[in-house]
Amino acid sequence: MTSDWQTIVDFIRSTGASDVYLNRCSVKGRVEGRVERLSSAEDFTESQFDNLIRALVENRKDLLPALDTAMPSLDFSVQVHGMRFRVNIVRAQGKLCASLRPLPESAPTPQSIGIDEKVNNAITNAPRGLVLITGATGSGKTTTLASLVDTINRKRQVKIITIEDPIEFIFQEKLADIAQREVGVDCPSFHVGARDAWRQSPDVISIGEIRDQETAIVALQIAETGHLVFGTVHANSVAETPERFMKLLPEPMRDKGREIFASVFVALLSQVLLPLRKGGRIALREILLREDAIVSVLKKGSDHELEHYMRSGRLAGMVDRKTHLQSIRSEVDQTEYERWMKALK
Numbered sequence: 198m199t200s201d202w203q204t205i206v207d208f209i210r211s212t213g214a215s216d217v218y219l220n221r222c223s224v225k226g227r228v229e230g231r232v233e234r235l236s237s238a239e240d241f242t243e244s245q246f247d248n249l250i251r252a253l254v255e256n257r258k259d260l261l262p263a264l265d266t267a268m269p270s271l272d273f274s275v276q277v278h279g280m281r282f283r284v285n286i287v288r289a290q291g292k293l294c295a296s297l298r299p300l301p302e303s304a305p306t307p308q309s310i311g312i313d314e315k316v317n318n319a320i321t322n323a324p325r326g327l328v329l330i331t332g333a334t335g336s337g338k339t340t341t342l343a344s345l346v347d348t349i350n351r352k353r354q355v356k357i358i359t360i361e362d363p364i365e366f367i368f369q370e371k372l373a374d375i376a377q378r379e380v381g382v383d384c385p386s387f388h389v390g391a392r393d394a395w396r397q398s399p400d401v402i403s404i405g406e407i408r409d410q411e412t413a414i415v416a417l418q419i420a421e422t423g424h425l426v427f428g429t430v431h432a433n434s435v436a437e438t439p440e441r442f443m444k445l446l447p448e449p450m451r452d453k454g455r456e457i458f459a460s461v462f463v464a465l466l467s468q469v470l471l472p473l474r475k476g477g478r479i480a481l482r483e484i485l486l487r488e489d490a491i492v493s494v495l496k497k498g499s500d501h502e503l504e505h506y507m508r509s510g511r512l513a514g515m516v517d518r519k520t521h522l523q524s525i526r527s528e529v530d531q532t533e534y535e536r537w538m539k540a541l542k
Contacts, residue, residue, distance in 0.1 A: 201249055206278040208235050209299050213477075217282075220294040222246040229476040243292070250293045253277070253284055259382065264293070273381075274300065274363040283365055304343035304366045311480055311525075312344070315514030319464065319486050321348045326463035326487070327420040329407075329442070331432040336469050337480055338429040339365055339405065346403050346427060350375060355400035360390035362405050373401075380405070388412040395419050404428040413445035417454060420461040434518070435465045435485045436503045439495055459495035463487050467518075471537070472530040479528060481537070483507055483518040 205217060205224060212233070214226035222238040241249065253275055254260050263269050264286065271286040281300040286293060307317040320328055328345070330338045343366040346357060350373040357373050362380035376397070384390035387404055388411035394402045395415070407413050407428040420426040432441040439458060446454040465485040470478040485491065485507050494502045507517040516524075519541040526534055 202252065202277050205235065206280050209280065215298065215478075217297040217299075218294075219246070219250055219297070220289060221292075230472050230478075247293055250286060250295050253282075253286070253295065253297075269293075272363055274365060274379075281365075281367075283363060300365050302367075304347040304368070305340065307344050307348055310337070310341060310344055311482065312341070313514055316464070316484055316486065317345070317348060319514060320345055321352070323425055323463045325420065325423045325425050325461070327416065327458070327461045328425070328427045328464045329430050329438060329466070330427070331430045331435070331438050331441075331465065331467045332469055333431065333433065337478075338468070341466065341468065341480070342403060342405075342427055342429060343368075346401070349373060349401055349425075353400075356398060357401040357403065358394040358397060358399045359403040360384065360387055360394065360405055361403075362387065386411075388415050391415045391419065395422075395424075399424060401425045401427070406430075407442070407445070410445055410447060413442060413454075414450075417457050417461065421457055425463070426461075432467065435467045435483045435507065436500045438465050438467065439498075439500050455498060456496055459492050462492065462495060471525075471533050473528055474530050479525060481518060481525070481529075482516065482521055484514065484516050486510065486513055486515050488513070 208214065208226060209217065212226060212228045214228050216227040218225045222241045222243060224235040225232050226235055254264055257273060260271050260273060263271055268288060269286060274281060274283050282297040283300055284295060284297050286295045330341050332338050347368055349355065350357060350368055351371045354372045357375045359377045360380065361377060364377050364379045368375045368377065378384050378390050380387060380390060384393060387406060391402060391404050391412060392415050402419055402424055404412060404416055407416055407430050416426050416428055430438060430442060432438040442458060443451045443455055466482055468480045468482045471481050473479055485503055491506050504517055507515045508520065522537055
Protein backbone atom coordinates (compact mmCIF):
# COMPACT_ATOMS: atom_id res chain seq x y z
CA MET A 198 0.00 0.00 0.00
CA THR A 199 2.89 2.34 0.73
CA SER A 200 4.24 1.83 -2.80
CA ASP A 201 0.78 2.56 -4.26
CA TRP A 202 0.66 5.93 -2.51
CA GLN A 203 4.24 6.68 -3.56
CA THR A 204 3.18 6.07 -7.16
CA ILE A 205 0.24 8.46 -6.75
CA VAL A 206 2.43 11.17 -5.22
CA ASP A 207 5.00 10.72 -8.00
CA PHE A 208 2.21 11.08 -10.58
CA ILE A 209 1.08 14.37 -9.02
CA ARG A 210 4.59 15.77 -8.90
CA SER A 211 5.34 14.84 -12.50
CA THR A 212 2.05 16.05 -14.01
CA GLY A 213 1.04 18.90 -11.71
CA ALA A 214 -2.36 17.26 -11.19
CA SER A 215 -4.71 19.58 -9.30
CA ASP A 216 -6.92 16.78 -7.94
CA VAL A 217 -6.84 13.02 -7.52
CA TYR A 218 -9.94 10.78 -7.56
CA LEU A 219 -10.13 7.30 -6.05
CA ASN A 220 -13.32 5.67 -7.34
CA ARG A 221 -14.47 2.30 -8.73
CA CYS A 222 -11.14 0.65 -7.89
CA SER A 223 -9.20 3.06 -10.10
CA VAL A 224 -7.12 6.20 -9.57
CA LYS A 225 -7.49 9.27 -11.79
CA GLY A 226 -6.01 12.76 -11.75
CA ARG A 227 -7.12 16.12 -13.10
CA VAL A 228 -4.32 17.49 -15.26
CA GLU A 229 -4.87 20.92 -16.83
CA GLY A 230 -8.61 20.45 -16.52
CA ARG A 231 -8.72 16.94 -18.05
CA VAL A 232 -9.25 13.76 -16.05
CA GLU A 233 -6.47 11.26 -16.77
CA ARG A 234 -6.34 7.66 -15.60
CA LEU A 235 -3.39 6.60 -13.46
CA SER A 236 -4.66 3.08 -12.79
CA SER A 237 -7.47 0.89 -14.06
CA ALA A 238 -9.96 -1.16 -12.06
CA GLU A 239 -7.90 -4.25 -12.88
CA ASP A 240 -5.00 -2.89 -10.81
CA PHE A 241 -6.82 -3.34 -7.47
CA THR A 242 -9.12 -5.80 -5.85
CA GLU A 243 -12.02 -4.21 -3.95
CA SER A 244 -10.30 -5.04 -0.68
CA GLN A 245 -6.98 -3.49 -1.77
CA PHE A 246 -8.72 -0.35 -2.98
CA ASP A 247 -10.71 -0.04 0.24
CA ASN A 248 -7.46 -0.29 2.21
CA LEU A 249 -5.85 2.35 -0.03
CA ILE A 250 -8.53 4.82 1.07
CA ARG A 251 -8.50 3.69 4.69
CA ALA A 252 -4.76 4.33 4.83
CA LEU A 253 -5.55 8.04 4.58
CA VAL A 254 -7.42 7.90 7.91
CA GLU A 255 -5.15 5.56 9.85
CA ASN A 256 -3.68 8.39 11.95
CA ARG A 257 -7.03 10.04 12.65
CA LYS A 258 -8.67 7.93 15.36
CA ASP A 259 -11.40 10.56 15.70
CA LEU A 260 -12.51 9.88 12.12
CA LEU A 261 -12.24 6.08 12.01
CA PRO A 262 -15.72 5.38 13.48
CA ALA A 263 -17.39 7.60 10.86
CA LEU A 264 -15.60 5.75 8.07
CA ASP A 265 -17.72 2.64 8.64
CA THR A 266 -21.08 4.38 8.90
CA ALA A 267 -23.59 3.95 6.08
CA MET A 268 -23.04 7.48 4.79
CA PRO A 269 -19.65 8.86 5.80
CA SER A 270 -18.70 12.35 4.73
CA LEU A 271 -15.19 13.14 5.94
CA ASP A 272 -13.18 16.28 5.25
CA PHE A 273 -9.65 16.49 6.62
CA SER A 274 -6.05 17.18 5.68
CA VAL A 275 -3.29 14.58 5.71
CA GLN A 276 0.36 14.21 4.74
CA VAL A 277 1.37 11.30 2.52
CA HIS A 278 4.99 10.76 1.42
CA GLY A 279 5.88 14.37 2.09
CA MET A 280 2.85 15.83 0.29
CA ARG A 281 -0.14 17.37 2.09
CA PHE A 282 -3.66 16.80 0.82
CA ARG A 283 -7.14 18.04 1.50
CA VAL A 284 -9.27 14.89 1.51
CA ASN A 285 -12.99 14.18 1.17
CA ILE A 286 -14.25 10.61 1.63
CA VAL A 287 -17.81 9.46 0.90
CA ARG A 288 -19.53 6.35 -0.44
CA ALA A 289 -20.71 5.81 -4.02
CA GLN A 290 -22.86 2.77 -4.71
CA GLY A 291 -21.98 1.61 -1.22
CA LYS A 292 -18.20 1.69 -1.80
CA LEU A 293 -15.69 4.13 -0.32
CA CYS A 294 -14.36 6.76 -2.72
CA ALA A 295 -12.13 9.75 -2.14
CA SER A 296 -11.18 13.07 -3.70
CA LEU A 297 -7.80 14.58 -2.81
CA ARG A 298 -6.42 18.03 -3.54
CA PRO A 299 -2.65 18.51 -3.18
CA LEU A 300 -1.81 21.47 -0.95
CA PRO A 301 1.12 23.81 -1.52
CA GLU A 302 3.77 23.90 1.20
CA SER A 303 3.12 27.60 1.81
CA ALA A 304 0.56 30.22 0.89
CA PRO A 305 1.29 32.09 -2.36
CA THR A 306 2.01 35.80 -2.35
CA PRO A 307 -0.87 38.08 -3.41
CA GLN A 308 1.14 39.22 -6.42
CA SER A 309 1.59 35.64 -7.63
CA ILE A 310 -2.18 35.10 -7.71
CA GLY A 311 -2.98 38.38 -9.40
CA ILE A 312 -3.78 40.73 -6.50
CA ASP A 313 -2.03 44.05 -7.05
CA GLU A 314 -0.22 46.04 -4.39
CA LYS A 315 -2.95 48.66 -3.91
CA VAL A 316 -5.58 46.04 -3.17
CA ASN A 317 -3.19 44.01 -1.01
CA ASN A 318 -2.31 47.07 1.09
CA ALA A 319 -5.90 48.27 1.40
CA ILE A 320 -6.91 44.90 2.81
CA THR A 321 -3.93 43.78 4.87
CA ASN A 322 -3.28 47.18 6.45
CA ALA A 323 -6.89 47.56 7.59
CA PRO A 324 -6.98 47.72 11.41
CA ARG A 325 -10.54 46.36 11.64
CA GLY A 326 -13.57 45.41 9.58
CA LEU A 327 -14.85 42.62 7.33
CA VAL A 328 -13.22 41.15 4.22
CA LEU A 329 -15.23 38.58 2.25
CA ILE A 330 -13.96 36.38 -0.58
CA THR A 331 -16.71 34.78 -2.63
CA GLY A 332 -17.10 32.24 -5.38
CA ALA A 333 -18.26 28.73 -6.08
CA THR A 334 -16.65 25.61 -4.67
CA GLY A 335 -13.22 25.15 -6.25
CA SER A 336 -12.79 28.81 -7.22
CA GLY A 337 -9.63 29.30 -5.15
CA LYS A 338 -11.22 31.24 -2.28
CA THR A 339 -9.16 29.47 0.38
CA THR A 340 -5.91 30.14 -1.48
CA THR A 341 -6.70 33.85 -1.79
CA LEU A 342 -7.70 34.00 1.87
CA ALA A 343 -4.48 32.27 2.97
CA SER A 344 -2.38 34.60 0.82
CA LEU A 345 -3.84 37.71 2.46
CA VAL A 346 -3.57 36.28 5.97
CA ASP A 347 0.05 35.29 5.40
CA THR A 348 0.81 38.80 4.15
CA ILE A 349 -0.38 40.15 7.50
CA ASN A 350 1.78 37.50 9.17
CA ARG A 351 4.81 38.84 7.29
CA LYS A 352 4.33 42.53 8.00
CA ARG A 353 2.32 43.10 11.20
CA GLN A 354 2.98 42.25 14.85
CA VAL A 355 -0.51 41.00 15.59
CA LYS A 356 -2.33 37.93 16.86
CA ILE A 357 -4.07 35.90 14.16
CA ILE A 358 -6.54 33.07 14.79
CA THR A 359 -7.85 30.94 11.93
CA ILE A 360 -10.80 28.54 11.97
CA GLU A 361 -10.52 26.09 9.08
CA ASP A 362 -12.16 22.91 7.78
CA PRO A 363 -9.67 21.42 7.24
CA ILE A 364 -6.40 23.30 7.72
CA GLU A 365 -4.90 23.59 4.24
CA PHE A 366 -1.90 25.92 4.51
CA ILE A 367 0.41 25.63 7.51
CA PHE A 368 1.56 29.15 8.36
CA GLN A 369 5.10 29.64 9.59
CA GLU A 370 5.05 32.43 12.16
CA LYS A 371 6.93 35.54 11.07
CA LEU A 372 5.94 38.81 12.78
CA ALA A 373 2.53 37.58 13.89
CA ASP A 374 1.45 35.07 16.52
CA ILE A 375 -0.79 32.53 14.76
CA ALA A 376 -3.14 29.88 16.13
CA GLN A 377 -4.74 27.61 13.52
CA ARG A 378 -7.81 25.67 14.67
CA GLU A 379 -9.46 22.88 12.71
CA VAL A 380 -13.21 22.26 12.83
CA GLY A 381 -13.91 18.79 14.17
CA VAL A 382 -10.50 18.56 15.84
CA ASP A 383 -9.98 21.78 17.82
CA CYS A 384 -13.53 23.15 17.81
CA PRO A 385 -16.95 21.72 16.90
CA SER A 386 -17.99 24.33 14.30
CA PHE A 387 -17.01 27.57 12.58
CA HIS A 388 -19.23 29.71 14.78
CA VAL A 389 -18.04 28.15 18.05
CA GLY A 390 -14.42 28.48 16.91
CA ALA A 391 -14.96 32.12 15.96
CA ARG A 392 -16.71 32.90 19.24
CA ASP A 393 -13.88 31.23 21.17
CA ALA A 394 -11.32 33.20 19.17
CA TRP A 395 -13.11 36.43 20.05
CA ARG A 396 -12.24 35.82 23.71
CA GLN A 397 -8.54 35.26 23.02
CA SER A 398 -7.51 38.87 22.39
CA PRO A 399 -6.98 38.51 18.61
CA ASP A 400 -6.33 41.26 16.11
CA VAL A 401 -7.27 39.17 13.06
CA ILE A 402 -9.72 36.28 12.80
CA SER A 403 -10.03 34.20 9.63
CA ILE A 404 -13.20 32.11 9.27
CA GLY A 405 -12.81 29.46 6.58
CA GLU A 406 -16.48 29.51 5.59
CA ILE A 407 -19.45 31.63 6.61
CA ARG A 408 -22.37 29.43 5.67
CA ASP A 409 -24.88 29.53 8.50
CA GLN A 410 -26.76 31.97 10.69
CA GLU A 411 -24.62 31.61 13.80
CA THR A 412 -21.34 32.15 11.94
CA ALA A 413 -22.67 35.18 10.04
CA ILE A 414 -23.87 36.79 13.28
CA VAL A 415 -20.60 36.24 15.13
CA ALA A 416 -18.55 37.47 12.13
CA LEU A 417 -20.46 40.78 12.16
CA GLN A 418 -20.17 41.08 15.94
CA ILE A 419 -16.41 40.50 15.90
CA ALA A 420 -15.86 42.99 13.07
CA GLU A 421 -18.08 45.56 14.79
CA THR A 422 -16.05 45.33 18.00
CA GLY A 423 -12.80 46.39 16.36
CA HIS A 424 -11.24 43.24 14.90
CA LEU A 425 -10.26 42.45 11.31
CA VAL A 426 -12.34 39.49 10.12
CA PHE A 427 -11.77 37.46 6.97
CA GLY A 428 -14.25 34.92 5.64
CA THR A 429 -15.48 33.14 2.53
CA VAL A 430 -19.07 33.03 1.29
CA HIS A 431 -20.72 31.12 -1.55
CA ALA A 432 -21.87 33.90 -3.89
CA ASN A 433 -21.42 34.34 -7.62
CA SER A 434 -20.53 38.03 -7.72
CA VAL A 435 -19.70 41.05 -5.58
CA ALA A 436 -23.16 42.51 -6.18
CA GLU A 437 -24.79 39.27 -4.99
CA THR A 438 -22.68 39.01 -1.83
CA PRO A 439 -24.36 41.52 0.55
CA GLU A 440 -27.83 40.04 0.02
CA ARG A 441 -26.51 36.49 0.23
CA PHE A 442 -24.92 37.39 3.56
CA MET A 443 -28.14 39.05 4.78
CA LYS A 444 -30.12 35.89 4.00
CA LEU A 445 -27.92 34.03 6.46
CA LEU A 446 -29.20 36.31 9.23
CA PRO A 447 -32.58 35.86 10.95
CA GLU A 448 -35.15 38.05 9.22
CA PRO A 449 -35.84 40.38 12.18
CA MET A 450 -32.20 41.49 12.29
CA ARG A 451 -31.52 41.87 8.55
CA ASP A 452 -32.09 45.64 8.41
CA LYS A 453 -29.76 46.20 11.36
CA GLY A 454 -27.41 43.57 9.96
CA ARG A 455 -27.14 45.43 6.65
CA GLU A 456 -26.30 48.64 8.48
CA ILE A 457 -23.54 46.88 10.42
CA PHE A 458 -22.31 45.12 7.27
CA ALA A 459 -21.96 48.46 5.49
CA SER A 460 -20.20 50.10 8.42
CA VAL A 461 -17.59 47.34 8.85
CA PHE A 462 -17.07 46.48 5.16
CA VAL A 463 -13.41 46.64 4.06
CA ALA A 464 -13.39 44.66 0.81
CA LEU A 465 -15.38 42.18 -1.27
CA LEU A 466 -13.59 39.93 -3.76
CA SER A 467 -15.39 37.51 -6.04
CA GLN A 468 -13.56 35.05 -8.26
CA VAL A 469 -13.73 32.11 -10.65
CA LEU A 470 -10.84 30.10 -12.10
CA LEU A 471 -10.34 30.05 -15.88
CA PRO A 472 -8.03 27.74 -17.87
CA LEU A 473 -4.89 29.27 -19.32
CA ARG A 474 -3.78 28.77 -22.92
CA LYS A 475 -0.53 27.17 -21.79
CA GLY A 476 -2.02 25.06 -19.01
CA GLY A 477 -2.92 25.85 -15.44
CA ARG A 478 -5.63 28.28 -14.28
CA ILE A 479 -5.96 31.95 -13.47
CA ALA A 480 -8.39 33.78 -11.19
CA LEU A 481 -10.90 36.06 -12.88
CA ARG A 482 -11.89 38.57 -10.19
CA GLU A 483 -14.00 41.54 -9.37
CA ILE A 484 -12.88 43.67 -6.43
CA LEU A 485 -14.74 46.26 -4.36
CA LEU A 486 -12.93 48.35 -1.75
CA ARG A 487 -14.28 50.63 0.94
CA GLU A 488 -15.28 54.17 -0.03
CA ASP A 489 -17.83 56.46 1.65
CA ALA A 490 -20.14 56.39 -1.37
CA ILE A 491 -20.06 52.58 -1.43
CA VAL A 492 -20.91 52.43 2.27
CA SER A 493 -24.02 54.52 1.51
CA VAL A 494 -24.97 52.20 -1.37
CA LEU A 495 -24.66 49.15 0.88
CA LYS A 496 -26.77 50.76 3.60
CA LYS A 497 -29.53 51.53 1.08
CA GLY A 498 -29.46 48.01 -0.30
CA SER A 499 -28.78 49.30 -3.83
CA ASP A 500 -26.37 46.45 -4.52
CA HIS A 501 -26.89 46.66 -8.29
CA GLU A 502 -24.94 49.95 -8.19
CA LEU A 503 -21.77 48.23 -6.98
CA GLU A 504 -20.82 47.31 -10.56
CA HIS A 505 -20.55 51.02 -11.39
CA TYR A 506 -18.26 51.70 -8.43
CA MET A 507 -15.96 48.81 -9.35
CA ARG A 508 -15.59 50.28 -12.86
CA SER A 509 -15.04 53.83 -11.64
CA GLY A 510 -12.69 52.86 -8.80
CA ARG A 511 -9.81 51.52 -10.90
CA LEU A 512 -7.29 54.02 -9.56
CA ALA A 513 -7.88 52.60 -6.08
CA GLY A 514 -7.39 49.04 -7.35
CA MET A 515 -11.02 48.09 -7.86
CA VAL A 516 -12.02 46.18 -10.97
CA ASP A 517 -15.17 44.75 -12.53
CA ARG A 518 -15.18 41.27 -14.03
CA LYS A 519 -15.38 42.31 -17.69
CA THR A 520 -12.45 44.73 -17.40
CA HIS A 521 -10.35 42.11 -15.63
CA LEU A 522 -11.21 39.52 -18.26
CA GLN A 523 -10.08 41.88 -21.02
CA SER A 524 -6.82 42.54 -19.18
CA ILE A 525 -5.94 38.82 -19.08
CA ARG A 526 -7.21 38.01 -22.57
CA SER A 527 -3.81 36.99 -23.92
CA GLU A 528 -3.39 34.41 -21.15
CA VAL A 529 -6.85 32.83 -21.02
CA ASP A 530 -7.99 29.91 -23.16
CA GLN A 531 -9.69 31.51 -26.18
CA THR A 532 -12.88 29.45 -25.96
CA GLU A 533 -13.31 30.34 -22.29
CA TYR A 534 -12.59 33.99 -23.02
CA GLU A 535 -15.31 34.15 -25.67
CA ARG A 536 -17.78 32.30 -23.46
CA TRP A 537 -17.27 34.70 -20.59
CA MET A 538 -17.32 37.81 -22.78
CA LYS A 539 -20.67 36.68 -24.15
CA ALA A 540 -21.98 36.05 -20.64
CA LEU A 541 -20.82 39.48 -19.38
CA LYS A 542 -22.37 41.54 -22.18
